[in-house]
Amino acid sequence: MRAPSAIAVLALLVSACTLPPQDDPVALAEYQEVNDPFEPTNRFIFSVNLGLTKFVVEPVAVTYRDLVPSFLKNVVSNVIFNARLPLSFVHATLQGDGEAMDQTASRFFTNMLFLWTADIESDEPLDIEDAGQTFAVWADSPTGGGPYVMLPIFGPSNVRDALGRGIDFFIDPIGLATSTEVGIGRAATGVVDFTSRNIEEVRDLERNSLDFYATVRSLYRQRRAQQIRNDQVEPTDPAPTIGVDFPSISEDISQ
């Protein structure tokens, strides 16, 4: 009884997985670069997330954006931002980054004084750390987060970041100090706040990409690598060239 059901579960998992193409080296290299073995499942979850965003989050976010006075939105955004700093401080500590610890701690307390007035997030850039980034720093591997994973509701992630997210849920000082209801309210407000500020950009992105799923996957990876490097820009490699090495298009250079 048990064995057949285990086989059924296994069969289901495998059928929702794309298998590496073994006989074609080029296709295999591409498969490994994309690193998205759960792509069919991920795409399904992505489409559900998009539906949720369109029919639930966006209407709320647009109402919030257009009806709530900006000083109040600013306060909400400040409180949400500041509540992330204690966890970020924990991770700055775990990463052994003394400068980030100093900055995060002093910003947390200074921010308290300006919650009602300034726009504290963009005041001066501050790196926000999390468990996924801590793992990456420990492993010294900004891009080695494992297979891409699309999480329900939370969106793009990878194995390392998803695990980190789970851990952060349990070790977040603000989360530990408050009730579950407050935690849910905080998460929901965070989503509405973010969506209300970025709705146009996301729509533009969707309109201008051929495969929105693939574009989001690419952006997530690049952005995460950048956060892990604490915003040190690393030029892409390989990268486009002007084409001096490519005779048949060299007329493009001369004109």
Next chain:
Amino acid sequence: MLTGSQTLIEQLASEAIDTLTVADLPAAQRDEKFRGLLQEHFAVTGIARFALGRHWRNASEEERRQYVGLFQDLIVATWADRFQQYAGQKFDVIGAEVVDASGEEKVSLVQSVFFTSPETPVTIDWRIGSSGDVYRVTDVMVEGVSMALTYRDDFASVLRKDGLPGLLIDLRDRAQGNV
């Protein structure tokens, strides 16, 4: 080399502001002016070729020509409109560094900041390829996200499924839908 790269970006910025942000400029004219700047200062063919990945090698001359044209249309459709919303935001070039000076084509990086609002700085890094006194932008990185790489990953997904013919159809649909 660094001076040349930095000059290119400063010149590009001032030309873009002068020509693209004119009030009441009809959309079609803005598109054409944007296309002019793109062709003059960006390594469009090089970027297009990079975004196509390994499929470039097997493409015919005719397919390459069509593809590069459609790729340009996509960039114009995506970016030209945004200059309409420009309202005097500050753009500062803050520095430049050499990435690779060993090859025939030298590579440098120009760092800049664009303030979408006085409180919101967005970092933009320009990758510049140069050969002799020809300088071209080969990639733009916004907050660390490479435009060239993003196009490449977007296209790769279509190419894997439908090959180059499928990509050309998608790009054509996109261009016609937006015009």
